[in-house]
Each structure stands twice: as C-alpha cells, then as structure tokens.
Amino acid sequence: MNHELRQPEDDDPVVMTVDERSVWVYLVVVVVTSVAYFAVIIPRVLSQPVEDVSWIAPLLWAIGFSIVGTIVGSIVGSIGGAIGLAIRGIEPKGQLEGDLRDKEIKRLGDRRAAVVASSAMFGVLVLAMFGADLFWIGNLVYLAGVIGGLIETTTKLRAYRGGL
Amino acid sequence: MPPKPTKVTNQIRALRSESGQMTQADMAERLGVTRQTVIAIEQGKYSPSLEMAFEIARLFRRPLDEVFHYAGGGADNQPFS
Numbered sequence: 001m002n003h004e005l006r007q008p009e010d011d012d013p014v015v016m017t018v019d020e021r022s023v024w025v026y027l028v029v030v031v032v033t034s035v036a037y038f039a040v041i042i043p044r045v046l047s048q049p050v051e052d053v054s055w056i057a058p059l060l061w062a063i064g065f066s067i068v069g070t071i072v073g074s075i076v077g078s079i080g081g082a083i084g085l086a087i088r089g090i091e092p093k094g095q096l097e098g099d100l101r102d103k104e105i106k107r108l109g110d111r112r113a114a115v116v117a118s119s120a121m122f123g124v125l126v127l128a129m130f131g132a133d134l135f136w137i138g139n140l141v142y143l144a145g146v147i148g149g150l151i152e153t154t155t156k157l158r159a160y161r162g163g164l
Numbered sequence: 165m166p167p168k169p170t171k172v173t174n175q176i177r178a179l180r181s182e183s184g185q186m187t188q189a190d191m192a193e194r195l196g197v198t199r200q201t202v203i204a205i206e207q208g209k210y211s212p213s214l215e216m217a218f219e220i221a222r223l224f225r226r227p228l229d230e231v232f233h234y235a236g237g238g239a240d241n242q243p244f245s
C-alpha cells in the first residue's frame with residue numbers, strides 16, 4: 001500500500017483552514033448553548049418574579065460549555081480535517097494553517113462584534129442607573145455576547161465564502 | 165445580499181497555465197499563503213495586499229498591470245496629464 005502523500009491538484013476539493021473550521025464550531029456552540037440557556041431561563045421568568053429566578057448557575061454552565069465546546073470542537077475539527085486529507089492521499093501540511101487572509105477576516109469579524117459589546121456596555125450602564133435587578137444586567141451581558149458571537153461568526157463566514 | 169466581488173480582476177489562472185501547469189498549491193507554497201487564498205484571489209473574492217500583488221507579478225515575471233486590472237473608478241480617476 002502506498003502511503004505517500006501528494007500536494008493537491010486544482011480539481012481537488014478545497015478544505016477549510018483551521019481558522020474557518022473554528023468559526024463554524026463557534027457558531028454551532030453559540031447557537032446550541034444559548035438556545036439551551038434560554039430554554040431553561042424563559043419558563044422560569046414566566047412562572048415567578050424575576051428577583052427569584054435562579055439564573056447564575058445556568059449562565060455559568062452555558063458560558064463553560066461555550067468555552068470548552070469551542071476549544072474541543074476546534075481541536076477535533078482540525079484533527080478530522082487533517083485525517084480527511086490524508087485519507088484522500090493529500091498532504092495536510094500547508095492546507096490547514098491560516099494566513100494573512102484569515103487574519104484580515106478575523107479582524108473584520110472582531111470589529112463587528114466589538115460594536116455589539118460597546119452597545120451592551122451602554123445598556124448595562126442605563127440598567128444600573130435605573131437600579132434594575134441583577135438578572136436583567138447579567139442577562140443583557142450574556143445576550144450581547146450571543147448576538148456579538150452570531151454577528152462575528154456570520155461576518156467571518158460570509159467573508160470566507162463570498163469574498164473579502 | 166451576496167458580498168460584492170472586488171474591483172480587481174486578474175490573469176493569474178491563465179498565467180499559471182502558461183507557466184507550465186503551476187498548480188494553485190505550488191503557487192500558494194511559493195507565496196507563503198494557503199491554497200484557499202490563491203483560489204479567492206483568482207476568483208476576485210479577495211484583493212491581495214500591494215506587497216503580495218508585486219510578489220505574484222514577480223512570480224510570473226510580468227509587470228503588475230499585466231497581472232492585475234482595476235475595474236473601478238470613473239472619469240474623475242483618469243490619469244493626470
């Protein structure tokens with residue numbers, strides 16, 4: 001059996017870089033954890049006063065899963081990508097690492113997410129001024145993180161797929 | 165709304181064929197970028213930096229304006245004479 005790996009030809013399928021793969025993982029993780037979090041919290045909000053809602057533990061779980069899920073998913077995705085190439089007989093080295101274009105796409109996505117983060121800070125300030133319950137402040141920050149994550153990832157994927 | 169392609173078009177695909185079947189992977193390796201980036205440049209989905217554009221032109225031993233063409237601009241952008 002021949003184990004020699006070759007460089008890809010022009011008609012070989014294009015694989016995602018590690019950076020693009022990580023963006024997909026992050027998008028899936030943000031959607032799954034935020035849907036799970038709000039599925040737990042919203043029924044509680046509807047059934048009892050906001051001050052009595054237990055939200056800190058679910059929020060910590062959601063954030064924890066987001067971080068761990070993104071890290072593990074990115075690592076698994078990268079290894080899977082390399083194995084997939086090797087199975088097709090293509091040398092993975094040089095196919096998966098990011099370059100200047102990945103950095104530019106990252107900067108674009110981060111900039112859009114920063115706009116959401118700064119808007120949320122203003123919102124937190126207003127809530128604090130009016131003495132809102134900590135539930136609203138904590139959840140506004142989390143919601144801003146979710147929206148920022150969605151905007152960041154969709155911006156990046158749009159740049160990867162459509163153009164920069 | 166789909167993203168707009170860049171206004172910079174290029175002859176890279178044709179030049180690769182002319183230069184003895186240089187593959188996208190070969191070109192990517194010589195430029196120190198990914199094959200994905202070479203494909204994005206060829207398809208007009210990514211405008212390379214000026215530095216990379218010069219490197220690409222040098223790779224094919226052509227002047228920059230034989231490799232890249234700028235489709236943007238109007239009468240206001242005509243050369244000063």
